[in-house]
Amino acid sequence: MMAASCEALRLSILDLHAGRLDAAAESSLRAHLATCEECARAEKAERVLTEVLQRGLPRHAAPRALLQRLAERHAPAASRPARRPRLPLRTLAAAAALLAVAGAALLAGERLGRREGLVAGLAAEAVNDHLRVLQGVHPIEVESGGSHQVKPWFEGRLDFAPSVPDPATLGVPDLALRGGAVGWFVDRRAAVLAYRLRLHQVSLLVFRADGLAWPDAPRATASARGFHAVLWRRGGLGHALVSDVDPAELARLAGRFGAPE
Amino acid sequence: MAKLEEVPAPAARSRYESVMEGALHPDPDALAREALAHADALYGYARHLCGNAAEAEDLVQETYARALRGREGIHADASLRAWLFTILRNAFLSARRHDGRGAAAQALHAGEPDPAEDEWLRGDLELERLRRLVSEEIEAALGELSEEARTVILLHLEGFSEAEIAEVAGCAAGTVKSRLSRARAALRVRLAHYAREGRR
Numbered sequence: 001m002m003a004a005s006c007e008a009l010r011l012s013i014l015d016l017h018a019g020r021l022d023a024a025a026e027s028s029l030r031a032h033l034a035t036c037e038e039c040a041r042a043e044k045a046e047r048v049l050t051e052v053l054q055r056g057l058p059r060h061a062a063p064r065a066l067l068q069r070l071a072e073r074h075a076p077a078a079s080r081p082a083r084r085p086r087l088p089l090r091t092l093a094a095a096a097a098l099l100a101v102a103g104a105a106l107l108a109g110e111r112l113g114r115r116e117g118l119v120a121g122l123a124a125e126a127v128n129d130h131l132r133v134l135q136g137v138h139p140i141e142v143e144s145g146g147s148h149q150v151k152p153w154f155e156g157r158l159d160f161a162p163s164v165p166d167p168a169t170l171g172v173p174d175l176a177l178r179g180g181a182v183g184w185f186v187d188r189r190a191a192v193l194a195y196r197l198r199l200h201q202v203s204l205l206v207f208r209a210d211g212l213a214w215p216d217a218p219r220a221t222a223s224a225r226g227f228h229a230v231l232w233r234r235g236g237l238g239h240a241l242v243s244d245v246d247p248a249e250l251a252r253l254a255g256r257f258g259a260p261e
Numbered sequence: 262m263a264k265l266e267e268v269p270a271p272a273a274r275s276r277y278e279s280v281m282e283g284a285l286h287p288d289p290d291a292l293a294r295e296a297l298a299h300a301d302a303l304y305g306y307a308r309h310l311c312g313n314a315a316e317a318e319d320l321v322q323e324t325y326a327r328a329l330r331g332r333e334g335i336h337a338d339a340s341l342r343a344w345l346f347t348i349l350r351n352a353f354l355s356a357r358r359h360d361g362r363g364a365a366a367q368a369l370h371a372g373e374p375d376p377a378e379d380e381w382l383r384g385d386l387e388l389e390r391l392r393r394l395v396s397e398e399i400e401a402a403l404g405e406l407s408e409e410a411r412t413v414i415l416l417h418l419e420g421f422s423e424a425e426i427a428e429v430a431g432c433a434a435g436t437v438k439s440r441l442s443r444a445r446a447a448l449r450v451r452l453a454h455y456a457r458e459g460r461r
Contacts, residue, residue, distance in 0.1 A: 052392060
């Protein structure tokens with residue numbers, strides 16, 4: 001029969017794995033695990049189950065057509081090229097005054113934290129787009145014979161001209177451009193460029209960044225399900241480089257791909 | 262090499278915060294855009310709930326229709342993603358009740374493996390067997406659990422807080438830990454069956 005304290009402590013094992021325990025609770029639980037064989041086995045069982053689920057449970061990314069339908073239905077303005085609002089000047093002035101008041105209150109302190117949350121959410125979306133490439137949901141629409149073939153292919157398909165980094169001129173050994181496709185990022189069209197670095201797949205997403213809480217300077221995101229992303233903005237375009245390669249190597253590659261120093 | 266700053270993992274944000282962010286945003290569609298950023302996670306959850314792609318697409322579309330057009334009500338302190346997941350789960354349960362499959366789901370719940378079986382599954386040999394399972398087996402084992410067990414496992418895996426899981430699952434936050442523990446124990450039992458019997 002399991003002791004009452006063991007039962008209570010075992011309920012905190014997942015919090016321990018997630019780093020959600022305070023120092024005192026963590027120390028107490030670790031001390032217990034060091035002396036209670038049954039609880040140590042329970043801890044290992046939970047750890048293995050999490051590992052099995054994270055590695056093996058399929059992550060079903062939303063089909064591209066679904067994302068397109070949702071964007072067109074619910075954020076149609078954002079899925080079209082940006083236009084200036086046609087509102088009377090008086091209305092705009094009143095709105096600006098209201099926003100200034102609200103902004104002053106919110107900008108004090110918490111604004112930055114919320115923006116970080118937004119950036120992290122967008123980074124997670126970039127990882128999902130990379131998963132679509134891996135799962136073939138984003139089929140490569142133009143196979144690469146080099147960036148000089150891929151870049152012109154986007155003409156007429158996007159309302160911006162993405163730069164297509166050419167591995168031949170970047171000086172990165174074992175990097176190859178596989179091809180490109182037009183996809184969706186949140187609510188807008190995006191250029192999806194697929195590269196291969198040794199055995200790793202690397203995706204570069206390029207899209208209009210207006211209206212998104214997209215960072216200007218390069219930002220590396222915390223690992224999401226084993227993938228890493230580097231985000232930056234250049235020339236009004238948002239860039240997201242995603243792969244499962246080592247974060248330091250991905251950061252170096254982002255620099256070669258034009259991320260600002 | 263580009264100088265990089267670390268971005269913390271996504272955190273739950275209240276609907277109030279989201280709306281205020283939208284108010285500050287130059288684009289009036291900010292809330293819709295932020296909501297749409299959860300489309301992948303919602304679709305993944307829907308796939309594991311209903312088990313097929315077509316119904317999952319319908320559920321996600323229904324969720325956004327309810328959330329963004331009707332502005333379906335929710336407590337002001339709920340996070341945006343918990344709000345969306347709650348709408349999706351309610352739409353799923355409602356559809357199941359409507360087409361009569363709710364009873365079948367309940368029967369499945371009644372037949373869920375006893376987590377007490379989990380006791381002897383903690384040996385190293387058993388755990389090694391679990392590690393060798395393939396994706397189809399893991400997904401199938403999860404699919405055999407009750408809807409509530411799948412929900413708490415999936416949301417926990419998605420990084421939801423206990424408060425968010427409670428919001429979506431419609432239970433008290435204080436019961437989330439024990440529900441999650443029971444659900445994971447039941448899943449281990451299911452997985453062990455697959456590990457012993459091989460692919461079905």
